[in-house]
Amino acid sequence: MTNYYTRRLALLGQEQHRALLGKGLRGIERETLRVSPEGKLALTPHPRSLGSALTQPQITTDYSESLLEFITPPENDVAVVMTELESIHRFAYSKLGDEMLWSDSMPCELPDEEQIPIAWYGTSHIGTLKHVYRRGLALRYGKRMQCIAGIHYNYSLADDIWSVLQLEAGQATCTTKSFQSDGYIALIRNFRRYSWLLMYLFGASPALSKNFLAGQEHKLETLDDDTLYLPYATSLRMSDLGYQSKAQANLTPHYNNLDSYIKSLSQAVSQSYPPYAAIGTHLDGEWIQINTNILQIENEYYSTIRPKRVINSGERPIQALSARGVQYIEVRCMDIDPFEPTGISLETGRFLDAFLLFCALDESPCTSDEESVENVSNFSKAVKEGRRPGLELQLNGAPIALQAWGLALLEKISAAATLLDAQRDDHQHGDAVEQQRRKLHAPELTPSAKVLAALSEHNETFAQFALRQSNVHAAQFRAHPPSAEEHAYFTAMAAKSLDEQEQIERTQTGDFDTFVAAYRASTLGNMSI
Numbered sequence: 001m002t003n004y005y006t007r008r009l010a011l012l013g014q015e016q017h018r019a020l021l022g023k024g025l026r027g028i029e030r031e032t033l034r035v036s037p038e039g040k041l042a043l044t045p046h047p048r049s050l051g052s053a054l055t056q057p058q059i060t061t062d063y064s065e066s067l068l069e070f071i072t073p074p075e076n077d078v079a080v081v082m083t084e085l086e087s088i089h090r091f092a093y094s095k096l097g098d099e100m101l102w103s104d105s106m107p108c109e110l111p112d113e114e115q116i117p118i119a120w121y122g123t124s125h126i127g128t129l130k131h132v133y134r135r136g137l138a139l140r141y142g143k144r145m146q147c148i149a150g151i152h153y154n155y156s157l158a159d160d161i162w163s164v165l166q167l168e169a170g171q172a173t174c175t176t177k178s179f180q181s182d183g184y185i186a187l188i189r190n191f192r193r194y195s196w197l198l199m200y201l202f203g204a205s206p207a208l209s210k211n212f213l214a215g216q217e218h219k220l221e222t223l224d225d226d227t228l229y230l231p232y233a234t235s236l237r238m239s240d241l242g243y244q245s246k247a248q249a250n251l252t253p254h255y256n257n258l259d260s261y262i263k264s265l266s267q268a269v270s271q272s273y274p275p276y277a278a279i280g281t282h283l284d285g286e287w288i289q290i291n292t293n294i295l296q297i298e299n300e301y302y303s304t305i306r307p308k309r310v311i312n313s314g315e316r317p318i319q320a321l322s323a324r325g326v327q328y329i330e331v332r333c334m335d336i337d338p339f340e341p342t343g344i345s346l347e348t349g350r351f352l353d354a355f356l357l358f359c360a361l362d363e364s365p366c367t368s369d370e371e372s373v374e375n376v377s378n379f380s381k382a383v384k385e386g387r388r389p390g391l392e393l394q395l396n397g398a399p400i401a402l403q404a405w406g407l408a409l410l411e412k413i414s415a416a417a418t419l420l421d422a423q424r425d426d427h428q429h430g431d432a433v434e435q436q437r438r439k440l441h442a443p444e445l446t447p448s449a450k451v452l453a454a455l456s457e458h459n460e461t462f463a464q465f466a467l468r469q470s471n472v473h474a475a476q477f478r479a480h481p482p483s484a485e486e487h488a489y490f491t492a493m494a495a496k497s498l499d500e501q502e503q504i505e506r507t508q509t510g511d512f513d514t515f516v517a518a519y520r521a522s523t524l525g526n527m528s529i
Contacts, residue, residue, distance in 0.1 A: 001412055008361045011168050012161065013419050021423040023158035025074035025328065026081050026353070030343045031149035032336070033102040034066045039467035040109045041147070042066050042099050043117060049095040051494030052501040054121040054130070058088055058493065063134055063146035065117035068092065068101070074154065078349035085342045091490040093477040103343075103469035105237045105336040106208040106462070107147040113214075116143040124505045125515035129290065130529045132516075136289030136296050139279065140247070144212060148237055149336055151344050154308070155356050156328035157183075181258045181325035184307055186364035187356065188255045188329060191305050192375050193367075194359065195333060196382035196393065197406050201436050202348060203234030203383060204335040204447035207455065207462045213241075226461040234386040234448040235335050238304070238379075247273045247294050251301060256366040258307065258326065262318050265301060268294040269318075290516065297529060304333040304379070331356070337447055338466060341473040350432040354417035362412065370397070387443040406440045 012021060034042035046053050046065055053061040062069045070088045072081045092101070102108050110116060118134045121127030137146055162180040166172075171179055207229035213220075218241070220228040230236065253264035276292040290296040298317045309320040309327040331352065336343040367375070378393040382402070385391060392399040410433055417429035439445045444453065455465050482490070 001415060002363050005358075005362045005412065006415070008165065008168070009415055009419055011164065012361075013422060017161075017164055018419075018423050020158045020161045020164070021357075021420055022076055023160070025076060025154070025156045026078045026349070027074045027154035028070075028072050028078075028081050028085055028344065028349075029152035029154070030070045030085060030336070031062050031151075032068050032070070032343065033064075033108055033147060033149060034068060034096065034099050035102050035108045035467075035470065037098050037100065039102075039463055039470070041107070041111060041116065043111070043115065044099070045120070047095050048498070049494060050092060051490075051497035052122070053119060054124070054127050054497075054504070055500040056494060056497035058490075059092065061119040062149075063119060063137060064143070065119045067119070067147060067149065074156075078353060079346055082342065082344075082346050082349065085344075087482065087486050088490075089342055090477050090480060090482040091486060093474065094481050094487065100470045100474045102149070102466060103336065103338045103473055104462075104466040105149050105205045105235075106466075107144070107149075107212055108466065109209060109211050109463060110144055110147060110214075113143050116147065118143070122501050122505055124501070125508055125510070125512050126504065126529070127501070128287075128512055129516065129519060132287045133290055133296055133529050135287070137300070139289055140276070144214065145241075150237065150332065151334040151336060153331040153334060153344075153349070153352055154328055155331065155352070157357075157360060177325040181307075181321075183360060184326035184329055185255055185258055185261070187360040188305050188307060189367050190359035190362055190364045191329075191331070191356070192255065192379075193371075194355075194409055195304055196378045196386075196402075197409055198333060198352075198355070199234050199238060199379065199382040200386040200402065200406065200446065201351075201439055202334060202337070202447060203238070203386065204337050204339075204451060205235050205237040206230060206233040206448040206452055208236055208241075209461070209463045211463075223455065224461055226463060227455070229452065229462075230384055231452075232385040232388040232391075233383065234446065235333075235383040237335055238333055238383045240380070247276070248301065251294060252372065253301070253303075254367070258321060261307065262322050265295070265298050265318050268301065269296070269298055287512075287516075291520065299529075302332075304331070306330045306332065329356070335447070338451065338469045339447065341476050347428075347432045347435060350417075350420075350429045351413075351436055354413050354420060354429045354433060357416040357420065358409075358413045361416065387446060387449060403440050407437065410437050410440070 011017065036042055046061055050059045058071050060069050061067055070085060072084045075081045118131060118138060121130045162183055163176055165183065166176060166179040207223060207227050210226055210228055213228065220230055223229045251268050254260040271294050272292050273294045281287060281289055281292060295301055306329065307321060307326040308330050309324055311317055311320040337345060374394045381391065381393060386402065391402045393402050393405060395405060414430065414433045417433045420429040421427050443449055455462065
C-alpha cells in the first residue's frame, strides 16, 4: 500500500475524525420487471395503488410501464437502506395481485418489440416529455435492451471528511467545493481502473433467453433450446449486448477533471447526429424524440458510474455540477442478485462501502488515453470471461493474472474495511471482504457460477430458473406483508403523489411544443426525466 493511502487511512482513523465515516450517505435504486405468473412481461398499466410514477419518490417506472424502479431515501447506514428497500418490496407485493417481480437482470420472455409498453406519466407537459424521451430511446437502441434491470448504488462521504483531507493536503487556496469535486472525480478514475473486480465478484448474468436477442447476430453459445450463455461470463448485462450506439461510440468523457467531463456531455446534448436528424423529432405529427442530438439528455449517456448533484429548480444536471460541484456518485454496473429477494445483500453493500472508500482515498493519477483503453478492455474481459482459469488482464501495459490482481486489491480494500469497522466497533466490512477473497480462490462461489450451476442441477432453462427464483422471493414477501405502519406510510405517499400529478396537470399552462423549447433552453423545473 502506498504511503499516500496509509497516511489518509491513519488520518481518518484518529479519534477526532473517525465518527465522520458514519456520516456519509447511501441509497439504492432497484429496477425490476413486473411479470405474469407464467413469467411473461406484464402488459398491464403501472398499478395506481403504488402511486403516480411521475411524482412518487420511492416507487416509479424506468423505461417501460412494466419496469418498476424502487428508490430508497439516503441514509447513513446501508443496513437501514436495506430495511427500507425490503419495506418497498413488501408494499409493492401487497398491490401486485398475481403478478411478480422478475428476479434477474436479463429480461423475462418479451413480446414483439411494438408490444413492449413505454412508461406513461400522464398528460402533463413534464409527463409527456418523460414519455417522449423514452420513445427516443426505443428509436435509438430498441425496446428490448431497455428492459434489462440493474442495481444502482448511491454513495457519498461526509462533507467534513473532504475538509479534513483538504487540510492535510495543504490545499488551502483551493475551495472546498473544488477539492471535494476533484476527490469524487479521483474516486471515479480508480473505480474505472478496478470495477472489473466488481463484475467478477458480483456479476450474475452469464445466461439469457434466446427470446431476448430475437434474431440478432451474437457470439454467445447455446446452452439449451431456450438459453444462450458464455461459459466463463460474469455479466452479459454489462457486455456489448447492452447499449450499442454508433452515436455514443466516440463519446468518451474524460474523468481527469470535472470541467472536461461537463464539457464533453454538454457537447453531446447540443450536437446534432446526422442519422437522428434524418429521422427528425416527429412522425405523423407526433413527437418521437426530444431532439436529434447525440444525447437527448445527459442521462442517456451510459456509464458504469456517474458524478451526481441534487438539482435545484431551473437546472439541468450538468448545470448543477458546474455550479456546486459533485455531491455523490452513482454506481450503475451492479447486476440484480437472483439469489437475494431484494436483488442485493447487506454483505454486498458493506463491501461496496469499503471498495468505494478505497477508491476515494488511494492515489488516483490522471488517466491517459492508453490506460483508458486498458480499463475498457479489462472490464470487457471480466464480464465475458472473468471466471476463465488463468485469465490475464493488463496493468500498465503488462499482463497480470486476474486472481493475483484481485487478491492484491482486496488487501488494500481490507484496510478501508478495518477503518469502517473501527468506527462501528464490529467486523461486518471485514467479513464482507473475506467472503470476496473466497470467491477469488474458488470461482464456483461467484453468483455467475452459481446461476449456471443451478441451471445444470435443476435441468432448467434460464427463463425457468429466473421464474423459479421469482416465485421463491414472491412467496417470502407475501408471507411477510407490510406492517400496518408501513402500509399507512406508503399508502399516504401514493395518495399524495396522485394528488400532485393531478395538480400539475390541472395548473399547467402553454402547449407542449413551447414546453420542450423551454426544456432545451434549460428553463424548466427540476423533475428528472
